[in-house]
Amino acid sequence: MSAVEDFLAMLAAERGAAANTLAAYRRDLEGAEEAIGELAAADGSAIARLGTHWSRLAPATVARKSSALRQFYGFLVDEGLRADDPSNALPRPAARRPLPKILTHAEVDSLFSRAEEEARGDSPAAVRLLTLIEMLYGSGLRATELVSLPLAAVPRDAPFVTVTGKGGQARMVPVGGRARAALSRWLAVRPEGRFLFPSRNGKHLSRVRLFQLVKELAERAGIPPEKVSPHVLRHAFATHLLEGGADLRVLQTLLGHADIATTQIYTHVDSARLVALVNERHPLARARNRD
Secondary structure, X not given: OOHHHHHHHHHHHXXXXXXXXXXXXXXXXXXXXXXXXXXXXXOHHHHHOHHHHOOOOOHHHHHHHHHHHHHHHHHHHHOOOOOOOHHHHOOOOOOOOOOOOOOOHHXXXXXXXXXXXXXHHOOHHHHHHHHHHHHHHHHOOOHHHHHXXXXXXXXXXXXXXXXXXXXXXXXXXXXXXXXXXXHHHHHHHOOOOOEOOEOOOOOEOOHHHXXXXXXXXXXXXXXXXXXXXXXXXXXXXXXXXXXXXXXXXXXXXXXXXXXXXXXXXXXXXXXXHHHHHHHHHOHHHHHHHHO
């Protein structure tokens, strides 16, 4: 087995990497090998040539590819397969992570008002859509996590669902009162199937169809559809919880982030609240207010 295969096997066994993650690492590593030859034997000068091969790529893509190679060479050193780590020769672009799109409270209200109005007649399609957006915004689920929920993940007597997230990691996600009410309505009208949101082919609702349904609802609610997606509703869940005073560690758990650095992307939207908090609670601010 090649060094790349050994590395991928380690990611799967020790880190619980998902199939999509493993496929992405494989593409990046095999692409680098096509450019400079066998990675396990490459020296610093060969590694440096990757900067030329990647010159037309976006900084974020170069950063991702460089990260894959750094982890690969770290693995080789840890396993005693190499005495040196040539990854210092990799390019280090200043990739800036894009900030998440934000929905205002008014836009969220408009979206839900439209969904609730359409679901008044208990049409299964309308009740399903209301349940989907209640769980996207009310529980912060990823699109894949939501559509692939098995029926067994929804206990009838507890306000939680069991979600299998990235890397096969399971977590308990609370379901608020509104979402539970929508779930009860959906369970009463849903077709048979082992998934909570079954499709006609015996599988579950697809991510693509979920995206379409959410964007179509946004358009009917008078919101530009390009502003709304399942992931944007997940962002709104996180942003609005943080605005309401949620602890960042709690938010990390709810979102299923392995690293809190991923969760910290949401702190930018809360700057106004933080400034107000300092002005209100800092000892010097209180002293000024007493003068």
